[in-house]
Amino acid sequence: MVDLYELAMAQAYWSEGMDDTAVFSLFFRELPENRNFVLACGQRSVVSVIESLWFTGEHIERLASLDRFQPEFLDWLRDFRFSGSVHAVAEGTPLFPQEPLLEIEGPIAEVQLLESLVMNYVHLESVLASKAVRLALAAEGRPVIDFGMRRTHGLDAAHRAVRAYRLAGLTGTSNVLAGLDFNMPVYGTMAHSFVQACAGELDAFKVYADLYPGTTLLVDTYDTRSAVRRIISWLQDDPKVSIGGIRLDSGDLAAEAVDCRNMLDEAGLTDIKIMASGGLDEYRIAELLSSGAPIDGFGVGTAIGVSNDEPALELAFKLTEYASLPRMKNSPGKQSFPGPKQIYRRLGPDGCIVQDVVSGRDEVFDGTPLLKPVMKRGRVIEDAMVSLDDQVQNASNAIDTLPKRIRSLAPISEVPVVISDFLKALQRDTLERVRRA
Amino acid sequence: MVDLYELAMAQAYWSEGMDDTAVFSLFFRELPENRNFVLACGQRSVVSVIESLWFTGEHIERLASLDRFQPEFLDWLRDFRFSGSVHAVAEGTPLFPQEPLLEIEGPIAEVQLLESLVMNYVHLESVLASKAVRLALAAEGRPVIDFGMRRTHGLDAAHRAVRAYRLAGLTGTSNVLAGLDFNMPVYGTMAHSFVQACAGELDAFKVYADLYPGTTLLVDTYDTRSAVRRIISWLQDDPKVSIGGIRLDSGDLAAEAVDCRNMLDEAGLTDIKIMASGGLDEYRIAELLSSGAPIDGFGVGTAIGVSNDEPALELAFKLTEYASLPRMKNSPGKQSFPGPKQIYRRLGPDGCIVQDVVSGRDEVFDGTPLLKPVMKRGRVIEDAMVSLDDQVQNASNAIDTLPKRIRSLAPISEVPVVISDFLKALQRDTLERVRRA
Numbered sequence: 066m067v068d069l070y071e072l073a074m075a076q077a078y079w080s081e082g083m084d085d086t087a088v089f090s091l092f093f094r095e096l097p098e099n100r101n102f103v104l105a106c107g108q109r110s111v112v113s114v115i116e117s118l119w120f121t122g123e124h125i126e127r128l129a130s131l132d133r134f135q136p137e138f139l140d141w142l143r144d145f146r147f148s149g150s151v152h153a154v155a156e157g158t159p160l161f162p163q164e165p166l167l168e169i170e171g172p173i174a175e176v177q178l179l180e181s182l183v184m185n186y187v188h189l190e191s192v193l194a195s196k197a198v199r200l201a202l203a204a205e206g207r208p209v210i211d212f213g214m215r216r217t218h219g220l221d222a223a224h225r226a227v228r229a230y231r232l233a234g235l236t237g238t239s240n241v242l243a244g245l246d247f248n249m250p251v252y253g254t255m256a257h258s259f260v261q262a263c264a265g266e267l268d269a270f271k272v273y274a275d276l277y278p279g280t281t282l283l284v285d286t287y288d289t290r291s292a293v294r295r296i297i298s299w300l301q302d303d304p305k306v307s308i309g310g311i312r313l314d315s316g317d318l319a320a321e322a323v324d325c326r327n328m329l330d331e332a333g334l335t336d337i338k339i340m341a342s343g344g345l346d347e348y349r350i351a352e353l354l355s356s357g358a359p360i361d362g363f364g365v366g367t368a369i370g371v372s373n374d375e376p377a378l379e380l381a382f383k384l385t386e387y388a389s390l391p392r393m394k395n396s397p398g399k400q401s402f403p404g405p406k407q408i409y410r411r412l413g414p415d416g417c418i419v420q421d422v423v424s425g426r427d428e429v430f431d432g433t434p435l436l437k438p439v440m441k442r443g444r445v446i447e448d449a450m451v452s453l454d455d456q457v458q459n460a461s462n463a464i465d466t467l468p469k470r471i472r473s474l475a476p477i478s479e480v481p482v483v484i485s486d487f488l489k490a491l492q493r494d495t496l497e498r499v500r501r502a
Numbered sequence: 503m504v505d506l507y508e509l510a511m512a513q514a515y516w517s518e519g520m521d522d523t524a525v526f527s528l529f530f531r532e533l534p535e536n537r538n539f540v541l542a543c544g545q546r547s548v549v550s551v552i553e554s555l556w557f558t559g560e561h562i563e564r565l566a567s568l569d570r571f572q573p574e575f576l577d578w579l580r581d582f583r584f585s586g587s588v589h590a591v592a593e594g595t596p597l598f599p600q601e602p603l604l605e606i607e608g609p610i611a612e613v614q615l616l617e618s619l620v621m622n623y624v625h626l627e628s629v630l631a632s633k634a635v636r637l638a639l640a641a642e643g644r645p646v647i648d649f650g651m652r653r654t655h656g657l658d659a660a661h662r663a664v665r666a667y668r669l670a671g672l673t674g675t676s677n678v679l680a681g682l683d684f685n686m687p688v689y690g691t692m693a694h695s696f697v698q699a700c701a702g703e704l705d706a707f708k709v710y711a712d713l714y715p716g717t718t719l720l721v722d723t724y725d726t727r728s729a730v731r732r733i734i735s736w737l738q739d740d741p742k743v744s745i746g747g748i749r750l751d752s753g754d755l756a757a758e759a760v761d762c763r764n765m766l767d768e769a770g771l772t773d774i775k776i777m778a779s780g781g782l783d784e785y786r787i788a789e790l791l792s793s794g795a796p797i798d799g800f801g802v803g804t805a806i807g808v809s810n811d812e813p814a815l816e817l818a819f820k821l822t823e824y825a826s827l828p829r830m831k832n833s834p835g836k837q838s839f840p841g842p843k844q845i846y847r848r849l850g851p852d853g854c855i856v857q858d859v860v861s862g863r864d865e866v867f868d869g870t871p872l873l874k875p876v877m878k879r880g881r882v883i884e885d886a887m888v889s890l891d892d893q894v895q896n897a898s899n900a901i902d903t904l905p906k907r908i909r910s911l912a913p914i915s916e917v918p919v920v921i922s923d924f925l926k927a928l929q930r931d932t933l934e935r936v937r938r939a
Binding site for chain 1: 503504505506507508509510511513514515517518520524526564565567568570610614617618621622623625626629630649651652653654655656657658659660661662676677678679681682688689690691692693694695696697698699700709710713714722723724725751752753754804807808809810813814816817819820821824825829830831832833834835836936937
């Protein structure tokens with residue numbers, strides 16, 4: 066997966082003998098309007114992909130068919146293996162503008178070839194995790210289950226989404242393969258079609274109670290309150306039946322949850338939980354809970370499947386150093402800070418973030434440095450890799466360090482980030498130099 | 503790729519001996535706010551995926567590990583091959599609410615298992631094509647190039663997006679593999695990093711002119727107008743140099759295009775084209791063109807990569823018939839029309855759509871029936887499949903049948919669709935029947 070301009074640039078570097086070391090940084094200049102932070106995901110796991118990248122003989126033949134590449138350059142591509150290094154923040158780290166998710170360092174043509182692949186890989190997981198964490202926070206500890214597979218953009222997204230959702234703190238997924246692959250509990254009982262196909266609604270429920278004790282029944286196919294009444298008289302006739310919950314999927318969820326809860330409680334069925342789904346997002350969940358709706362858990366599809374209000378993050382992958390000289394561009398609104406960097410995160414006595422300093426890589430500040438080496442000379446640093454379970458625990462701890470105003474759904478006016486004086490001076494000096502060039 | 507509830511329902515159908523024929527319909531109830539039609543894509547090509555679906559021994563073992571499935575049902579899954587039929591509209595057909603993109607018919611458990619896969623597959627291409635066609639229409643014949651790979655959600659999306667963009671009428675892509683796979687021209691020259699890495703801007707341009715005659719130079723790395731002045735004096739000194747265009751990627755694109763065009767024209771460089779990129783969408787393109795900005799082509803990333811204003815389409819996959827009985831649900835706001843369907847599209851003397859009738863499958867109306875059989879007894883109907891080049895031509899013809907008000911970017915208040923009296927009566931009767939049940 067490569068954009069043509071990367072191959073064109075690689076051939077140009079190669080033909081000019083430009084093989085000095087470059088540093089590229091993946092970061093964003095501004096937060097999306099409806100995000101108070103980005104939950105960076107994928108920036109460490111992508112190194113396994115980088116490690117195993119190469120061009121097959123068939124790739125080379127197909128590239129040759131484009132009639133743009135010299136045979137000697139195609140030979141160089143045939144031998145391509147990434148030989149550089151990567152620094153990245155931990156999976157599930159909340160980040161703010163100007164903070165690199167990762168930095169890649171190596172011979173310039175090699176790093177240039179990784180651009181689109183790395184951006185695509187990290188973008189997907191970071192976008193989906195940054196949305197999902199808002200739903201997890203809005204649900205205030207209640208389970209949030211991913212029902213998004215039908216809406217995620219393609220199969221790769223449907224699969225890797227689940228990894229991002231685990232890091233973001235969701236509880237489970239309907240996606241069987243991804244749940245198994247990423248060790249996340251899988252959930253799911255019935256669609257309306259099952260109820261419609263059976264002779265009557267109660268017939269459908271009885272089949273499920275037999276096959277899946279403790280199941281959750283979908284009650285809105287015809288009329289929610291009638292369905293609940295049917296369930297109640299059935300369970301009163303046959304107290305051995307085990308039903309775990311009901312799911313509301315349409316209508317006025319708050320009003321129906323209240324009515325259903327009252328009906329169930331009056332019948333002594335206080336253990337039957339109420340799940341809600343159908344067009345939910347973090348605002349709707351917050352609204353339902355603040356109205357006191359007795360909902361025990363949420364199933365969410367579209368909102369997290371595509372991050373519907375902010376489906377993209379304007380990640381930039383920028384050259385910041387080449388041949389030991391700092392580099393930057395001067396395009397309007399797109400000036401960047403040159404040089405390799407570090408992020409120092411300082412927590413207060415309450416365990417919450419006080420301030421991040423974005424600094425030059427070799428500067429030292431108070432706080433924890435967030436960027437750590439994860440790949441060296443083209444090989445993954447095994448000691449830097451932790452299990453997904455540990456990544457999830459680390460992400461959860463990192464989310465806990467967010468101050469209340471940043472965790473809330475309301476937009477923040479200021480991010481807790483300062484740029485070091487050294488970086489500011491380096492930007493001024495570099496700008497003067499490139500303006501003279 | 504399957505959601506747990508599909509497997510749970512399949513086991514329930516299997517255990518109840520419910521193996522009659524079901525008809526499921528894939529459609530949408532409402533248009534997204536910012537779409538006047540959906541360009542349906544993927545609904546025919548998905549049948550090749552369906553044809554090759556099966557559960558491997560490893561799949562079965564992993565499913566067994568969930569402790570939810572009986573050994574005899576797992577044996578049934580092991581033998582699963584889809585044995586039913588599919589009707590679908592042609593690739594690149596503009597559709598309106600209540601019009602099925604496809605209908606799948608077969609033993610109910612088999613069709614149920616396809617639900618999430620089919621929805622995910624068709625959703626991706628239809629969402630991206632429905633956005634891309636708006637950019638193609640806004641550009642009024644000027645080339646629009648896909649630069650979206652870095653923003654599309656994952657690698658599957660980045661790849662199949664390009665197929666959707668071809669059907670939607672885009673001109674080319676930066677994505678090398680997808681361009682080769684889907685026979686779309688690939689474009690791309692340089693990023694800012696190349697300019698930054700070279701000793702000076704003009705050095706970078708000279709390398710490209712040597713390697714890639716007719717290339718497009720990126721001119722906004724430091725200062726757009728200085729860059730163009732440098733190019734002009736270079737070309738005046740060395741008239742043999744071949745430059746095809748310049749690309750503006752930031753700033754006030756309209757003003758810069760005017761200035762650059764004037765500078766180039768005054769120097770007699772009237773053949774050098776001006777490309778624009780950077781945060782473009784259909785509204786921005788329309789605005790630039792209506793302001794008279796002399797822009798010859800557009801590169802677009804985020805807007806088409808994620809369909810940023812409408813990243814999801816609320817596709818529904820609903821049971822409409824089982825065991826020869828029409829089926830429907832009655833959830834608030836989600837009532838559907840039962841029974842298998844056909845769409846008749848009637849064109850006026852100007853070649854534009856006058857009206858679509860959504861009817862029962864066996865009704866006959868004036869106009870062209872849009873749903874055609876593409877799979878029978880689990881096998882793709884080869885005669886129904888046409889080459890991608892022909893699909894693109896058909897899609898282009900179909901887009902040409904859209905009346906001006908529907909092709910425009912302004913929202914429409916009414917869609918040209920009526921429901922047949924037969925379907926309305928069937929809905930009334932079915933509703934009465936299910937209410938009694």
